[in-house]
């Protein structure tokens with residue numbers, strides 16, 4: 001091949017992939033707001049995110065596949081608890097202080113009623129994000 005041909009091939013391919021990258025980037029910017037339904041982030045959901053952070057839930061759990069693998073994935077826990085915030089709340093309230101012998105335990109956090117409302121609202125909102133079925137299995 002001639003030198004000019006090789007140069008054109010180099011610039012042509014580079015330009016093609018830069019344009020492809022830009023197009024995919026724009027596509028992401030358009031699609032993301034629809035997928036994460038951010039219009040539903042109420043003050044209660046935001047408060048729930050804070051409860052999530054302050055209690056380091058991610059130190060044991062994954063959320064949408066990110067986090068620690070000690071305890072179950074929680075991005076889908078709202079659905080696994082039959083779409084019931086009350087059921088999640090009941091679970092969190094009912095953790096025994098001393099744990100269940102012979103089991104990996106979920107600690108008792110003694111969250112206030114307001115914090116329980118907030119964390120369950122946050123977990124509900126998270127479960128409704130369109131993640132294109134990520135994580136691929138129920139355990140995260």
Ligand code: HEC
Nearest residue numbers: 055056057059060070071072077088104105106107109119
């Ligand atoms: C020290 C580790 C640890 C931390 C921190 C922790 N969890 Fe857990 N959690 C567990 C374990 C282990 C389980 C599973 C065993 C069980 O059912 O008790 C669990 C189970 C759960 C479940 C039920 C999941 C299911 O599929 O049955 C929910 C909901 C939950 N945790 C929420 C939370 C929230 C919210 C926080 C933060 C406030 C949190 N966890 C912090 C260890 C932890």
